Amino acid sequence: MFTGLSAFPLTPIPGNGSVDEKAFAALVHRLAGAGVDSIGALGSTGSYAYLTREERARVARIAVEHADGVPVIVGIGALRTRQVLQAAEDAQNAGASGVLLAPVSYQPLTDEDVFGLFKEVTASLSIPLVIYDNPRTTHFTFTDELYTRLARLPQVASIKIPALPDDPTEARARVQHLRRLLPHTVTVGISGDAAAARGLNAGCDVWYSVIGGSFPEPALALTRAAQAGRHEHALEESQRLQPLWDLFAQHGGSLRVVAAAAAHLGLTAHRNLPLPLRGLDTKDCAHVATVLEQLQLHA
Incomplete structure (x- = not known):
């Protein structure tokens, strides 16, 4: 489950503020039909931090129900440990195959805060957990020492790391270093789509992918090539996908771009992000549409 392509779909939230369950179910079903290796519901692209407990539990159930047997990994990050434990319980009750945990906080977290969070959560889990290292959104940076401590906890099965060095030799050395630190049961996954090929070529086991959640075919082509x-x-x-990576960089991340792409292709309503996120303006949406046409990325 923690190898290959893990595709993270958008959770469409139209203007009325409620999750568009029909559109989300269709997105998940589309990924399963494409043959992705796992589906990541309620990741950063899935806007988990903006949803209530009830909404998150419902999204988790919809994902599992429409995944056609493809393993579903559900994001459980939240501000308080109590809320994380509740989200973990709901994910397990929904039939998730794994969970994904980022250390979300308003106040800066220490290494001991984060270790304590993961220790308490893993103690009550019956399914595997992915450590989500995303310093851009969480403003917390994992050290190698903390990786090593966390990897020894029960149920920890994978670490989703940030982008690797640009130099291929340095990237491979970094992955090899991590493998020496981690148990053989813990896989190393790359995030940051523009760095995916570099990460997979360097020896990462899995690509935790944003574009895989919207365009599984090119993401699978890249992944299978690296695996082979x-x-x-x-x-x-x-x-070939560089114009898409350029859009991500231009707009401070991938969420607004994939939201505009999904709306342009008719996969979701025009408004599909939770307020206060307003998405791209008309000019930028038109630019996204042009890039999609140039790259022949279709629904």
Whole structure:
């Protein structure tokens, strides 16, 4: 489950503020039909931090019900440990195959705060957990020492790491270093789509992918090439998608871009992000549509 392509779909939330369950179910079903290796519901692309407990529990159930047997990993991050435990319980009750936990906070967290969070959560889990290292959104940076401590906890099965060094030799050395620190039961996953080919070529086991949640075919093509040792082909596929990576960089991340793409392709309503997020303006949406056409990315 923690290898290959893990695709993270949008959780569409139209103007009325409620999750568009029909559109979300269709997104999940589409990923299952494409043959992704796992589906990541309620990740950062899934806007988990903006949803109530009840909404998150419902989204988790819909994801599992429409995944056609594909393993579903559910995000459980929240401000308070009590809320994380509740989200973990709901994910397990929904039939999730795993959970994904980022250390979310308003006040800055220490290493001991984060270790205590993961220790308490894993003690009550009956399914595997992915450590979500996303310093851009959480403003917390994991150290290698903390990785090592966390990886020894029960149920920890994978670490979702940030982008690796640009130099391929340095990237591979970094992955090899992590493997020496971690138990063989813990996989290393790359995030940051523009760095996916570099990460997979360097030896990462899984790509936790934003575009995989909207465009599974090119994401699968890149992933399968890297898995087969066709590293140049994986890099070429990533280079082909460079206009999309440029859009992510231009707009401070991927969420607004994939939201605009989903709306343009008719996969969701025009408004599909939780307020106060307003998405891209008309001009930028038109630019996204142009890039999609150039890259032949269709629904």
